[in-house]
Amino acid sequence: MVTASWSGTAGDKAMDAVGDEAVALTSALLRIDTTNTGDSGTVGERAAAEFVAEKLTDAGYDLDYVESGARNRHNVIVRLAGADPERGALLIHGHLDAVPADPAEWSVHPLSGAVENGYVWGRGAVDMKDMVAMALALACHYKRNGVVPPRDLVFAFLADEEAGGTYGAQWLVDHRPDLFEGVTEAISEVGGFSIPVGGKRAYLIGTAEKGKRWLTLRARGSAGHGAMIHPDNAVTLLSEAISRIGGHRFPTVMTETVREFLDGIAAITGWQFPEDDLERAVGRLGSISRIISATLRDTANPTVFNAGYKANVIPSVAEARVDCRILPGRQEAFTAELEALLGPDIEMEWHEQDPLVTTFDGALVDAMKAALQAEDQDAHVLPYMLFGGTDAKRFDQLGIRSFGFSPLRLPADLDFSGLFHGIDERVPVDALKFGVRVLDRFLRSC
Incomplete structure (x- = not known):
């Protein structure tokens, strides 16, 4: 049996193989239609859940396969025992559903899962079948090879996040909290990705959500x-x-999370972010400025x-x-x-779901930093606030401390924030392989 001391490094052939598997799994998951319209016309996650369940069963897991309150709304949960059962378990969760896409607007079909020009293309590529694939590949690798992590790891593949989690995380929290017994911390989307700032590379860890x-x-x-x-x-x-709503701008508010992020950027670049000219100063952050600007104030956007x-x-x-x-x-x-x-x-x-905030400290944060910096010696790791929301809000009801940590090293010219719910959604192949290596280091040391 392999002990908790980790063996995966950037040059490790085993991790290279897991990275290749993650790319293949991402492509396969993107070919499964899990479009969530938010109404009764939703396809459901059953086919993707069955795909994930088959992979985990083949690897040797006993799993919980749960239909959560409606037809074809399925979830898969497994637990990998750790070396210290007295420690709190870590939850790694990802959602199987994706928002709708119009094929006429795309360069490739959004359900193609095409691997072309160094990217895996399809609806859900970054939101969030990439992380699902990385977690699934590592979960299977660990079980097949008898890897024992330092603490219990709970892998959860969930339904309905894109419509608020009613038939996914919330249903499980309400009806099957036993599946998350002993879990104290969690990671999921949207964080751990790189951004270019002033010729440097920063990685953003999600510590708050609006x-x-x-x-x-x-x-x-x-x-x-x-x-x-x-x-x-x-x-x-x-x-x-x-x-009146569409034309209104809510007041600028500097939260502690945003202040810590901007202070970190200032330390890296020397840039200043005066509060009396914050919008203009944030604008120099490039494509990520849209995310940061959205965390400077409340927003209310008419949609229907x-x-x-x-x-x-x-x-x-x-x-x-x-x-x-x-x-x-x-x-x-x-x-x-x-x-x-x-x-x-x-x-x-x-x-309504309330905002979510945690602090950027503790052993788990240290493990995230160490894993990123081991794979990228130029990494600067900072906290940030997500403009949207995730299933982390649901698991907060169980007292689980959550972080956005789905690591990807991205090309400096990629408009990553524009890919979420956008046209031609895609994830770089190299970023997926990088993410697998970082997650492996993290999960074996957290």
């Missing part, structure tokens, strides 16, 4: 003929309210508008949806500001 509020707005008025005068037209009332059924009929009800992302500590202020924008005639309903 809160989420998926808001439904509703206006009511008098139905009637489209040729008549209608001072209480529901479509007009709602469109005016949506226009539904009203009416015929050109000459005034409907009595109009509805719209708004994607709201809220900074830690801003929930009450955000609500008050939104109510003032909407006015008394607009009804509000929402699905």
Whole structure:
């Protein structure tokens, strides 16, 4: 039996083989349609879950295969025993679903899983079938070769993250918390990726996430003929309210996480980030500036508008949806500001998840830094806040401390942030292989 002392290095043939397997698994997973529309038309994750379950079973795991509250919404969880059962376990989780994609907009078909020009292409390549493949390849490698990590490792492959986790992480937290017994810490998306800053390379570890509020707005008025005068037209009332939201900018707020990130960038580059000119200063960060700018303030972006059924009929009800992302500590202020924008005639309903924050310290963070710097001696490792949200918010309900750590060394000219839910989503082959080596070092020493 192999002990917890790790054997994977950049030049290790075994890790090279695991890296190749991760590339092949990413391609295979991308060919499985797990489109999550957020409604009853969703395909479901069953085919991908069965694929993952077969790989894990072949490697020798006894697994939990769980349908989570709806047809074809499946999850796979396995536990690899560690050397010290008294230590808290580490959860490595990833979601199997992906957002929709229009093939007409892509250079390759989004379900092709094509391996071309040094990339693996397809919807979900970075969000997050790449991390799923890396975790799956390592989990199978460890089991096949009798590797014993320092602590228990729980690998979870989950449904429904892209629609809030109702039929995935949240269902498991509510109905099967036993699967995560003893877990104290977790890693998942979106972190550990590199960015170029001032000729240097920084790797960002996710230590915070903005809160989420998926808001439904509703206006009511008098139905009637489209040729008549209608001072209480529901479509007009709602469109005016949506226009006010769309044109509003919430105040800039410097959270501790963002301050720590900017201080780290300043130490690397010598750049300054004065709070009275923060937007312009953040803009020099390049493509990552879109992510950082989104963590300087709350956002509320209208995304869906539904009203009416015929050109000459005034409907009595109009509805719209708004994607709201809220900074830690801003929930009450955000609500008050939104109510003032909407006015008394607009009804509000929402699905909400609170912001998530942890500190950038401790043995797990030290292990992340060491693993990255062992594979990239020029790595500068910094914390940052994710503009969106992940299943980490669900596992926080079990007292699990979470980090975004899905390591990738990326080309300096790649607009990584633009690939999430974007056209021609793809992940570099070399980045996947790098990620496998970093994760291997990390998991054998964490």
